[in-house]
Amino acid sequence: MVPATVTEMLAAMGSTIASFMFVWAIIRQYCPYEVRRHFEKYTHRIMGFFYPYIKISIHEFTGDRLKRSEAYAAVEAYLSVNSSKSAKRLKAEMGKDSSNLVLSMDEYERVTDEFRGVKVWWVSSKVVSTTRGMSYYPEQEKRYYRLTFHKRYREIITESYLQHVVKEGKEIRVRNRQRKLYTNSPGYKWPSYKQTMWSHIVFEHPATFETMALEPEKKQEIIEDLVTFSKSRDFYARIGKAWKRGYLLYGPPGTGKSTMIAAMANLLNYDVYDLELTAVKDNTELRKLLIETTSKSIIVIEDIDCSLDLTGQRKKKAEKSSDDEKEKLDKEISRKEPKEEGSSKVTLSGLLNFIDGLWSACGGERLIVFTTNYVEKLDPALIRRGRMDKHIELSYCTFQGFKVLAKNYLNVETHTLFETIQKLMEDTKITPADVAENLMPKSPSDNVEKCLSSLIQALKEGKEEAERKQAEESREEQSKENDADPKNRVEKQELL
Ligand SMILES: Nc1ncnc2c1ncn2[C@@H]1O[C@H](COP(=O)(O)OP(=O)(O)OP(=O)(O)O)[C@@H](O)[C@H]1O
């Protein structure tokens, strides 16, 4: 019988769907798995014929349960902006610098997006696994996003829209992410099921180039160098070089080497990987560590002169240096070297390979920074240009550097005592760390004058100490000369 009206037609369709649903419910309830799968396959095909929409799922974990999918993270970030305007249920998480909350779509929420006039729908969902096997995870939730769009837009969505989502999402993630300080130190090992070699905490160092005591021209030059590097992706690609740059920071203790690394990370918004070489077992482990670093990061090896094989070289050279220098060096070594010489087998060639071998080309935008107090003790191969591209000397505090610290610590730009300080600084060596310590108010009653006077006192003491040392040295020199003179030797023997 042919239905006469539209109402009758709709009623007939409705009853067909209802019967279909009824049959499906019975099959699900009573039929074995094989029959169900078979039925499902054909219903999908039939539905596909009538249903004009395409669905794409992006799962949080694909294959490797330990590694979150980058695509999922990018979509999540992209939708966080979109959904915060339209979704009704949102999740909030701590964002950059622990100061703002980042919103994202809550589970089972649905948002609409538009791209070049094409409408698409995103749904966030999850599958809760019912398998109760051995697992480290209390619940097996598999989250995913599902994108739905009309099949007539297949090309535009798969070729342009998804690319646009991932690109935007990545940018949003960089803007919102909390920067991290990673360490490979054995004291901070993750639980064993987390196979990552680095552990991290949120990086929140307040140092900036603005607050660093450094000559303005030098500061400007370093900032420009760093900013140019961070914008040179295409340049490095064109010249066929891995997008990385090495910095060697050298100078006496307390001159701001570690502070500068923090300032670099803050300037470029990079993560910091603090590599403890003595805790690395061998060259293979070093390569693994490098592979696990991400782009937009600074890989730091502090006190490179106190590390591993290079130590042997340095010790040999130290024997040749003067006793005084040796004593100073030994003190420094015992301060910075681990008590036990670990079982690390990282070699110089392993380290060189780490810096500029093929391994360092996996992923770009990375700075490698070495710090040392004794640049002359390092193997020239390690610090040659091309490996350590920029050598930066951080030295004793200049008057200009002092002015920056006075502004930071005391909020003064000029003072009657500045002239005395300038004169004293011209012939006394003092590190920025010592200047900073003297400028730091020690009690609530300490005012600007008291702090500046404390610095003047320290400078005077430093000057006296230097003069005393110099006088002692020239006396020793004189007596050596006298001993060497044959006329004096004869007189001495006669006296005896
Ligand atoms: N150039 C500087 N500008 C501002 N503050 C500085 C500077 N140098 C040192 N300081 C201050 O001194 C402290 C010690 O400095 P830092 O740890 O950076 O020295 P370092 O050169 O890394 O020393 P070491 O060789 O012993 O590792 C810092 O916390 C900082 O407050």
Ligand SMILES: [Mg+2]
């Ligand atoms: Mg340091």
